[in-house]
Amino acid sequence: MSETPRRAFLSGSSLLLSVNARPLTEKEKLSRIASNSWPIRQLFKSRSTRPNQQADDMKKKYGTLTMLDFPQFTKDTFPGVYHMDLFSGLFGDTTDDSMYAKSEMTFNGTTRQVFEFDPSQPSSKKWLDKLNAKMAATGTKCHHISNNAPRDICDPDPAKRRAGIDVAKKWLDGAAQIGAKTMRVNSGGPRIAPNSVVTTDYPKNDELAGYLTRCIESFKEMAEHGGKVGVKVTLENHWGLTANPMNIRIIVDEVNSPFCEASPDFCNWEHEYWLYHGLAALAPYAHTTVHAKYWNRWKENDIARSVRIMTNAKFMGIFALEYEDGPWDGVEGAKYLYKEVLAAL
Numbered sequence: 001m002s003e004t005p006r007r008a009f010l011s012g013s014s015l016l017l018s019v020n021a022r023p024l025t026e027k028e029k030l031s032r033i034a035s036n037s038w039p040i041r042q043l044f045k046s047r048s049t050r051p052n053q054q055a056d057d058m059k060k061k062y063g064t065l066t067m068l069d070f071p072q073f074t075k076d077t078f079p080g081v082y083h084m085d086l087f088s089g090l091f092g093d094t095t096d097d098s099m100y101a102k103s104e105m106t107f108n109g110t111t112r113q114v115f116e117f118d119p120s121q122p123s124s125k126k127w128l129d130k131l132n133a134k135m136a137a138t139g140t141k142c143h144h145i146s147n148n149a150p151r152d153i154c155d156p157d158p159a160k161r162r163a164g165i166d167v168a169k170k171w172l173d174g175a176a177q178i179g180a181k182t183m184r185v186n187s188g189g190p191r192i193a194p195n196s197v198v199t200t201d202y203p204k205n206d207e208l209a210g211y212l213t214r215c216i217e218s219f220k221e222m223a224e225h226g227g228k229v230g231v232k233v234t235l236e237n238h239w240g241l242t243a244n245p246m247n248i249r250i251i252v253d254e255v256n257s258p259f260c261e262a263s264p265d266f267c268n269w270e271h272e273y274w275l276y277h278g279l280a281a282l283a284p285y286a287h288t289t290v291h292a293k294y295w296n297r298w299k300e301n302d303i304a305r306s307v308r309i310m311t312n313a314k315f316m317g318i319f320a321l322e323y324e325d326g327p328w329d330g331v332e333g334a335k336y337l338y339k340e341v342l343a344a345l
Helices: 005-021 026-030 038-043 053-062 067-077 122-138 158-177 206-229 245-255 274-285 303-312 330-344
Strands: 033-036 083-087 100-107 110-117 141-147 182-185 232-235 260-262 289-292 318-321
Touching: 033 067, 033 141, 033 330, 038 053, 038 083, 038 330, 053 330, 067 083, 067 122, 067 330, 083 318, 122 141, 122 158, 141 158, 141 289, 141 318, 158 182, 158 206, 182 206, 206 232, 206 245, 206 260, 232 245, 245 260, 245 274, 260 274, 274 303, 289 303, 289 330, 303 330, 318 330
Parallel strands: 033 083, 033 318, 083 141, 141 182, 182 232, 232 260, 289 318
Antiparallel strands: 100 110
């Protein structure tokens, strides 16, 4: 019997395990770390005109950035680190409307218009080439794109789901243009996963199963496209379907492609018992990218323990430094993670 693509991929990864047979050198440790634009998003030029005192304070302290500045920021702030994790909402030249697509987004019951970077536009492709030039000049690389642009991936409305998949494909093409290895796509659907309902014998959750079915079909199509351009689509433990790591495992197993995997986050959980148990459940499903996060949402947030969970599961990929919130600002928090992950490796 021939191996499935996913099983063949997993067995092939065993060839890399010899690296863990000896302590990593400092250079090897640094090659396992990525900077992350999310913690310092307040520093970036924005199209928004809404008042933001936190952003104003951060910019007074550190200055203002665009994504074209981030490669040099990475080199200056995290010595020896050359991989980068880039947030989709920070792409593009905010003064050039031709790079952005207008759409609607509903959050907590409120719908508003948003303008999001469209990698398929001619002006956007030229901008991506500029980013490539900046990376080449600084010796940095885009490893992962944390993408919020594709939406409605599991929506019951076929038109919405199709639109979300199409956006994801455009972004996969853009990710390939700048050499990204992986790109996160959110599952979409309700922010709180549907609950099971009472039946005459045992609880049943046909609504959740429906969302999973649609999500699986969408990710199959995106993984197929990702395979063509050489970029993996990943699922992160966010809200809704993916708040439960078991649902991520189901989706990845059912898609059954080396171009679909998990990209776990140390802290994006609904309760503290997932903090380490959930990460351990996802670790075997992650091969390329993980978010090493500090978040004061949790009283305990042992970065070293989380790193060990991943390395004990033979994870050979990159730890991106995604500070969320706590006693430091975004730059200080990311530097704290840099030291913690480096020490744990």
